Amino acid sequence: MSDTVSALQGAAFEGIARVEEAGLRGMVTFRGDLTAAKVKTAVKAASGVAIPGQRGIAMSGEGGAAAATGAAAATGAAAATGAAWMSPDELLILVPHAEADAAVATLNDKLSGTHFMAENVSDARAVFTVTGGKAREVIGKLAPVDMGAFGQGEIRRTRFAQVPAALWMHGEEAFTIVCFRSVADYMFGLLRAAAQEGSEVGVY
Amino acid sequence: MLILECPCCGVTGEETEFHGGGEAHLKRFGPGSADTDFENYLFMRENPKGVHLERWRHVNGCGKWFHVARCTVTLEIFGSYSAQTLEPPQEIKDAISAKRPGWSWRDFS
Ligand SMILES: [Zn+2]
Numbered sequence: 001m002s003d004t005v006s007a008l009q010g011a012a013f014e015g016i017a018r019v020e021e022a023g024l025r026g027m028v029t030f031r032g033d034l035t036a037a038k039v040k041t042a043v044k045a046a047s048g049v050a051i052p053g054q055r056g057i058a059m060s061g062e063g064g065a066a067a068a069t070g071a072a073a074a075t076g077a078a079a080a081t082g083a084a085w086m087s088p089d090e091l092l093i094l095v096p097h098a099e100a101d102a103a104v105a106t107l108n109d110k111l112s113g114t115h116f117m118a119e120n121v122s123d124a125r126a127v128f129t130v131t132g133g134k135a136r137e138v139i140g141k142l143a144p145v146d147m148g149a150f151g152q153g154e155i156r157r158t159r160f161a162q163v164p165a166a167l168w169m170h171g172e173e174a175f176t177i178v179c180f181r182s183v184a185d186y187m188f189g190l191l192r193a194a195a196q197e198g199s200e201v202g203v204y
Numbered sequence: 205m206l207i208l209e210c211p212c213c214g215v216t217g218e219e220t221e222f223h224g225g226g227e228a229h230l231k232r233f234g235p236g237s238a239d240t241d242f243e244n245y246l247f248m249r250e251n252p253k254g255v256h257l258e259r260w261r262h263v264n265g266c267g268k269w270f271h272v273a274r275c276t277v278t279l280e281i282f283g284s285y286s287a288q289t290l291e292p293p294q295e296i297k298d299a300i301s302a303k304r305p306g307w308s309w310r311d312f313s
Contacts, residue, residue, distance in 0.1 A: 054214055087266035088212055144218045157213075159264035191252055 007184035028098030032116030126184035238305035
């Protein structure tokens with residue numbers, strides 16, 4: 001198999017916050033009846049966590065010391081598994097990149113005969129982290145979200161300037177952002193500009 | 205700028221996170237229908253000064269469609285409600301009546 005690389009291969013920028021392309025993450029889009037017992041069991045088996053509530057994200061192994069910055073964060077997050085509530089009938093299942101196909105297989109196996117969809121979308125996505133005391137400022141400039149009221153355990157789908165994206169917190173003052181791989185360079189440019197030294201607005 | 209609440213995911217967001225989908229509660233007239241019905245379905249739209257019912261989609265969000273009751277003059281939002289309905293629920297009608305007594309919109313009032 002070819003050597004899989006992420007869109008920007010770990011590009012990073014240090015300004016009022018640290019912006020980093022976080023490398024490869026395994027992601028499975030799941031659609032189905034999230035209230036069905038069979039679905040709950042299957043998602044738990046594939047993601048290691050129970051289905052989170054509305055706009056919730058449940059991760060195991062993502063926080064702690066690995067929630068710092070740099071390579072440690074990337075390693076910690078890349079090994080984490082979990083699930084995020086994307087809409088009333090949709091979840092994003094997060095696993096290590098190499099295990100995404102296995103997660104799909106688990107779902108297919110456990111939900112055989114049920115109406116659902118599970119698709120490995122890992123390589124259609126790009127992942128960024130924004131960390132540091134001014135991380136909220138950086139995101140607040142780009143997304144129409146009240147970052148003053150945003151906390152851990154929550155996932156927010158929104159837009160960053162002109163592209164759709166989702167964000168959540170993987171630690172104190174540490175944000176993970178997911179967008180389409182095709183706009184990875186645009187997203188990095190946005191974050192880099194918003195994190196320019198001396199550009200803090202002082203709202204958050 | 206409109207501030208809309210998506211009833212599907214509970215997010216309260218500003219207009220640019222959503223996309224307008226035109227007038228709400230259109231009844232489709234397809235092949236075999238009378239020409240006037242078909243014409244009305246295709247082309248005739250309300251253009252109210254005041255209370256309006258519209259479809260919106262949470263496009264940069266959960267992706268779901270829903271309905272919104274709002275005022276085209278003040279940009280006030282009376283409420284949002286499920287897309288899976290043929291008319292505004294009573295609580296939405298009540299919310300409109302509280303602020304715009306005597307309102308009407310197509311067959312609703
Ligand atoms: Zn929504």
